Amino acid sequence: MRPKDVWRVLWGSGTGKAGVVFLGVLVAVSLFVLFTYPRDFGLHRWNNPAYWADNPKSAPPAWTRLLGAKGVPHRLLEAAPGPVAVTGQEATLTTFSYEYSGVRPPTFISFGLGEVRYRELPLVITVVVDRPDGRSALLYRHIVPGPRPGETGPYTRYAETSFRALLSEDPAVADNVASFMRQEFGLEVTPQRLRGRQAAALFGTPEEGSEFQPLPGGYTFSVRVLAQDAGDSVGQVKLVLGGSTHGLMGTDAMGRDLASGLLFGFPVALAIGIITALVSTVIGTFLGIVSGYTGGRTDTLIQRSCDVLNNIPLLPILIFLIFILGQRLWLVVAILAFFGWPGLTIVTRSMVLQIRGGQLVESTRSLGASKWRIMFRHILFQIAPFVLAQMIFFTPAAILAEAGLSFLGLGDVSIPTWGQILEQGFQTGAVYLGYWWWVLPPGLLIVATALTFVLLTLGLEPVVNPRLRSVR
Amino acid sequence: MSLALTLALRGLTLLGVLLAVLALVVVSLGATGFSDRVLNAVIREQLRTEREVLARTIRDPDQLEQVVAVRKQTLERQHGLDRPWYYRLPDAARRVLTLDLGEARTLRSASGSARVSDIILERIPRTLVLVTTATIITAVLGLWLGVKLATRVGSRLDRLVSYLSAVSYAVPAWWMGILLILVLAFYMRVFPSGGMFSAPPPVGGLRRALDFAWHALLPVITLVLVTLGAWVYVVRTMVLNTAQEFFVTVARAKGLPEGTVMRRYILRVAAPPILTNLVLALTGSIGGAILTETVFNWPGMGRLYYDAIRSADEGVIIALTFLFTLLYVGARFLLEVFYVTLDPRVRYS
Secondary structure (H helix, E strand, O other): OOHHHHHHHHHHOHHHHHHHHHHHHHHHHHHHHHHHOOOOHHHHHHOOHHHHOOOOOOOOOHHHHOOOOOOOOOEEEEEOOEEOOOOOOEEEEEEEEEEEOOOOOOOOEEEEEEEEEEOOOOOEEEEEEEOOOOOEEEEEEEEOOOOOOOOOOOEEEOOOOOEEEEOOOOHHHHHHHHHHHHHHHOOOOOHHHHOOOHHHHHOEEEEOOOEEEEOOEEEEEEEEEEOOOOOOEEEEEEEEEOOOOOOOOOEOOOOOEHHHHHHHHHHHHHHHHHHHHHHHHHHHHHHHHHHHHHOHHHHHHHHHHHHHHHOOOHHHHHHHHHHHHOOOHHHHHHHHHHHHOHHHHHHHHHHHHHHHOOHHHHHHHHOOOOHHHHHHHHHHHHHHHHHHHHHHHHHHHHHHHHHHHHHHHHOOOOOOOHHHHHHHHHHOOHHHHOOHHHHHHHHHHHHHHHHHHHHHHHHHHHHHOHHHOOOO | OOHHHHHHHHHHHHHHHHHHHHHHHHHHHHHOOHHHHHHHHHHHHHHHHHHHHHHHHOOOHHHHHHHHHHHHHHHHHHOOOOOOHHHHHHHHHHHHHOOOOOEOOOOOOOOOOOEHHHHHHOOHHHHHHHHHHHHHHHHHHHHHHHHHHHHOOOOHHHHHHHHHHHHHHHOOHHHHHHHHHHHHHHHOOOOOOOOOOOOOOOOOHHHHHHHHHHHHHHHHHHHHHHHHHHHHHHHHHHHHHHHOOHHHHHHHHOOOOHHHHHHHHHHHHHHHHHHHHHHHHHHHHHHHHHHHHHHOOOOOHHHHHHHHHHOOOHHHHHHHHHHHHHHHHHHHHHHHHHHHHHOHHHHHO
16 A cells, blocks of 8 residues: 555545544644743743742633633733933832722732842832822832942842742731821721731722722832932833733643643653654564564564563553653653554564465565565565554553653653643642643643544554455 | 463463563662662661660760671671672562562551551552452443444444544543542532542441442542443454354354344354453553542552652552552453453364
């Protein structure tokens, strides 16, 4: 059968066509990820908590709000003010406006600074909020760290790691909000009693029984600065009003954007499946042909090793070896490939035995062809379609095995996979808390990827089993 | 070939499997320095207790240190730590075989024992209950459904089940378990989300048994759901192939009732290949059991694997790896015995 015929059979059946379309999508997404993601995504982004600090934790996808889920959108407000315009007195550096719908206050408020420079005296930065009822409250004051002993100006602060304050938890903010409540509403409340409700107080008016009535409308956050020298500058100001939903796929307990992790899993899963299948198919076919064609002691040796390897329960051995040798993805692939070939060798051998007795081999041999030429020019090409189908059939097994291993906590941390995302969800109790967005999508993607190769195998069945070929 | 000889040959292959796994475990433990660390920990533990005893009689700290150092050397020689790791292989193999793997770090058995063998042995029956129940249910359902489908090939039901069995190959058992927990335990609250008994466990034999069954139901359903597809498909295909043979036509021509034809002529002949396929599926169900127990917090060997990985308890992991292989090889041999008794050709060829 020529490649063109294989393709015709594949495209001719419904399952085969579906498999090809699925595979096209998988490959397209994988290519997109390969070209757009940084190489060190796993270590420096996915497993770096600082990178995800400004995301809401365990938040469902943003589109759930369209389906009627109550919640607040996530707002990340950023500015790059640069050099300070006014010196000697406090002046507005930048302002952020925030529209509050009144459903519920932001889940958290955080304030960040980056790349602050000053010549002599440290900058004093203040955050003031103007509320829709005309009142304004001092929220937070921060003095940039002064010169260290032996250091000479100009001084740079927060260049490598930016400054971040969680305003909704900060005790100083609680003091400020409490005194605002006292001055404006005459509400006597201790800062301790406001803990955890700072955002509710800030975005509301007090009512009977120490509750706060939400106050919808436009809020303006002004960031003010007191600088002494004309060259002083603030490189970056960031204000995050945490939402209760986030992104396309929601976030996990660390605030990680699940969509980006799931996308990264595409090329990884494909690579695991295809590399493992390719290696074990090459080994299996090679040994199967050699075993079947040469016979004798080589044959016995290969068949006995097959018997033993084929009977080893894979998952326990995989767990043991990865635990002892270290959690590395290439090791997983190597072990899976090593234990994956015997089944194919046994079947290939029996096919080769049939072909060996045939007239083609006999006539080729009489023409003086060498042993290797017969094995890998003539026999290999006759069994090629079968080998191809077996390779595709073996691909999901490797993907599923890696996912299972990751789920047991033996994944390679430098390369996030769908199995690892599921494992983290399971371990943090996402299943028992009903965080469906954390456990359903990775599982669905594993199933869809495995199913793609199952569909392709089904589509290729007529190639392998001639009795199923339709007569045209 | 006689029956006994055939079985002996199969047994020999499986023994080879066991030895290969044992060698793999022992060599990788030795070559990576793992066994050195384990033995050193054993010696340290022993020295600590001995030092306490010695400290009562020897007052001089310098002298005490000297005595302990000499004792340490003796112990190291006893355990073979003064020689390269490959000299200790036979001893290491014996320790794995007898589950004499010292004490676990943090894991404990129900009675509080830290010995690896105690921890593992009490868990074996719990895993066996789960796996055998699921296997029996799958076998009965699979045979019934497979035969039913084979009698109406090409019907809508037949095609539907064929597709479903293809899909079930792609669904990992543990994710199916998570789905069931999410739907039936979290949203509908009709099943417990895990464990083997409610807390506190109910008193009274019957109520306790019912509670046990209630907890076992979801894991069993999970195991059945993920393996049933393959069973049904294999049974259907094998029955179908046999039904096209001439002797079946002859049996029908003789006017035998359809039930008898199916039982005595088709199933009897189709049984060995069905069994062969199931033997091949056994590896998968062992893996499925490990992961399913983990998901449902079922305190069997599979969940122990997960806990041991979490607490990096190497002794428990080694023992479990070997025991799972043993379990697998045992089940394999049982199926081989079935196979040989079912298929007379194997005996006389």
